[in-house]
Amino acid sequence: MSHDAAAHHEAHHPALAHHFDSLAQQSEATTLGMWVFLVTEVLFFGGLFATYMIYRSWYPDAFAAASHELDVTLGTINTVVLITSSLTMALAVHAAQLGQRKLLMTFLILTMILGGVFLGIKSVEYYHKFAEHHVPGPDFQFEKEYIRHAQLFFSLYFVMTGLHALHMIIGIGIMLVMLWWSWNGTITEEYSSPIEISGLYWHFVDIVWIFLFPLLYLIGRHAH
């Protein structure tokens, strides 16, 4: 550590890594690093969206017919649940920035609960798909006309919502760590970066769903 950095009063903060001049600089670098990671996530999901775009442009009728088999009510409820979890996450970050520890922990718990509700509803939907033989494979049943291309839709449905759900599970794991750090005093008014970048991750997962919902659940709904 240089004498200049040591002279800086923030250098004494236990959360300040030695290669940063100040907590503010460290926080900016942390945010930037998280965004660079999120770019890779955008392109990771982007490949699936590109696949979806190609097959939907090739087989629009099969995609519309298959989309009708999804439950719009459950999909809409889940969208509302996830948006609400993004609000509680934003409020958790707000509480962290103000050093309101109890409020922060409350909002983290609420975010996790809402994430759990989302996954619960999603598993009910998956259960229905298995019961209805809408899982691609030898047992797949559908109108004969669309049977091959509807499987493409449902393959994309399971891969895209499955990867999204995996991100939610990881997100809940991250929130558990954040809850632990909030409880043991690691997170302070001066050092709220971990909560902020966990929030970025959570909101990103919300954005993926914002696109998945209309693309999977709402195709050609007016026709029936």
Added chain:
Amino acid sequence: MSSHILPKRVYYTIFAILLFCTYLTVQIAFLDLGALNTVAALGIATFKATIVVLFFMHVKYSTRLTWAVVLGSVFWLGILLALTMTDYLTRVWRHYG
């Protein structure tokens, strides 16, 4: 701390707009607008994503470097989707050649 602390009402306002947009996107899906159905669905989703990025994710108040990275993700995604479709959407043309 350099981070900009937003008043809570900003979050509540964005939340209300997001809920309204969700209602709107479901309602529009049941109207027959032809090709505009997809345009409306993606337009609303893009708007929702934009306000989440700007306010919930604080990008509106972030450094220019963060802005560049965020816009970069949109740019590269655009390349991925657009260049892929220049191939797939033009494959049918060879039947007329």
